[in-house]
Amino acid sequence: MAPKAQKRKPTTKKTNKMEEEIMSEPRHNMVAYLDPEGKLDAYKEITQWLRESRINKAITLSTPVYKPLIKEIWNSANVIKVDGKELIQGQVNKLNVDVSPDILNSVLELQDDGNAPDSIPIMCTRGCLLRMKCTGDIFAGQINKAKLPLQYKFLLHVLIQCLSESRAGYDMAGMISLV
Structure with a gap:
């Protein structure tokens, strides 16, 4: 059996930019593109829901973070x-x-209620995954976005890329339950 190919992080092009300039480039400060013209039919409902949601400013505000x-x-x-x-x-x-x-x-104009819950019990999270027609193992510690329908993949991608502190290929069930 041949050895697995090692994954490497993509190399960034060396330039004379200061660290502050590099850290303010778009790849480090993700904002959601919510298709304002409505041209992407597969995402039309979810992008409209996100535009009308309380987290709209949090996911679309472009503020450099150094x-x-x-x-x-x-x-x-x-x-x-x-x-x-x-x-x-x-x-x-x-x-x-x-x-x-x-x-x-x-x-961020979230309009949160101070008494609102700040997490969702794991059983409710699993129930939501079933209603979203998740085909993966909902009892595993990690949820793979590839096992979700297209609109929900997009939703989780937006939430993870715009609201989490790190970029990861896997989404922890605990992170999803906070959303």
Whole structure:
């Protein structure tokens, strides 16, 4: 049996760009293309639903996020409680930065209810996967998008690429249950 070919990360072209310029290129700050002209018939319903959803601004807002600033805030981050609510406090360019669910809700215009659940029980997640006609193993720890119908593949792709902190080929069931 022949050995499997090793997968390599794609090499990036070396240029004289500063790290801030590289980290603001589109491949690092994904936004959803929601087909405003409605030309993609297979995605028409799901793109319209996403345009009308509360997460529209979060998935379509193009804001450069620079890796050095992310590192800086996490290197100085502390979790503190203010009025019984937890928030992350850190520093960026020697300025104090506070991040809380309320601030994110306001900036991204999510219209979240503070008393709404922040996760979905695994049995409900599995039920949703069945209703979406998932052909994969719904009891596995990982869900493969390829086992979902086209519209739901697109939905999960948008959520993962636009809202998660990393790029991965597999979607953890726990991540899906948070959505």
